[in-house]
Amino acid sequence: MTKRDWVMKSTIAVLLSTSLLMGGQVGQAAAKTQDSKQSDVVNIATSLIGKDYEYKAKGPKQFGSAELATYTYKQVGITIGSTISSLSKAGKKVSQDSVEPGDLVFFSSTGSGSASFMGIYIGNDQFVYSSQGEDAVVVKSYSEYSDKFVGARRILEETSSSDNSGDDTQQAPSDLANKVIKIGEKYMGTKYKYGSSSSSTKTFDCSSFTQRVFKEAGITLPRDSRQQSTVGTTVSKKNLQKGDLLFMKASANSSSDRITHVAIYAGNGKILHTYGSPGVTYSKYDGTNWEKRVVKVKRVL
Structure with missing residues (x-):
C-alpha cells in the first residue's frame, strides 16, 4: 500500500468517527451558533486530509502548516492570520487539557519555545495538520503529541443568547x-x-x-x-x-x-x-x- 493510499483510507475512517462524534452532540449543539461553527470547521478540516503539503501553500490542493487553518476558517466566514506566529496570538488562550473541536493547537519538536507546526483539533483526541515530513495533510493523536505541545488558541467565541436574541442569521x-x-x-x-x-x-x-x-x-x-x-x-x-x-x-x-x-x-x-x-x-x-x-x-x- 502506498503512502497516499494509506492516507486516503485513514481519511475515510476519520470522517466516519468524526461524523459519529459530532452527530452524537447534535441535540445539545443545535441551540448554539458556536457549536454549528465547530462542526463546520471540523468537517472542512477533515475533508482536506490527503491533500499535499507545500510550504506556505494556501490551498485548495496544497497547504502549508498555518495556511491549512487560514483556509479552513475562511470557508466558514472567519478571517484569521496566515502565519504560525500570528495565529499563536489570535483568539483566546486555552489550556492543553481544555481544547475543544475547532481550536488551533501548536507544537514544537522540543516541546518548548516557539511553535514550528500547528493543526486544528477535531475532537476524539485527534488533530489535523499539514505535515512536511509526511508530505500531506494528516490526522494524528493529540495525546501522542503532548510532549511537543506549546499552546492552544480558541478562535470561535461562544455566542451569548442575549447578544443574538435567538437570531443566527449572519x-x-x-x-x-x-x-x-x-x-x-x-x-x-x-x-x-x-x-x-x-x-x-x-x-x-x-x-x-x-x-x-x-x-x-x-x-x-x-x-x-x-x-x-x-x-x-x-x-x-x-x-x-x-x-x-x-x-x-x-x-x-x-x-x-x-x-x-x-x-x-x-x-x-x-x-x-x-x-x-x-x-x-x-x-x-x-x-x-x-x-x-x-x-x-x-x-x-
Missing part, C-alpha cells in the same frame, strides 16, 4: 461595519498609551484599539498593526468602505513603507483611531496627511 458587511463603528465610539476619549495591554480598555494604542473593537464585533485580529495588515482582503484606496482598516507609514514623505499606524475607515471621509493627546477620536481623512500616509487597505468584514 450579519451583512454593512451592518457589521456599522456595529464596528458604534463599538469604537463608546471608547471615544480613552487615553492613548503605546504598548497597551490587549486585555485593557483603560488605555489603547492604535492596534490594541482596532483589535478590541473588532473582537467585540466577533472578529479576531492579531495584536499589532503589521500582523493585522496580513489578514483580510487587500482593496484599493479608491474603493474604501466603512469598516476597512487603513495601514499607514510613519510620514507621508517617508521612503519606507513600514507600517506604524492603523485606523478604521468610518465613512464620510473620516477615520476612527487613537493617537497622542486626543486618544480615541475621529479625524478627517480625505485630502489630509493621514490619507497620504496610507500604504495598505485591508477588508476583514
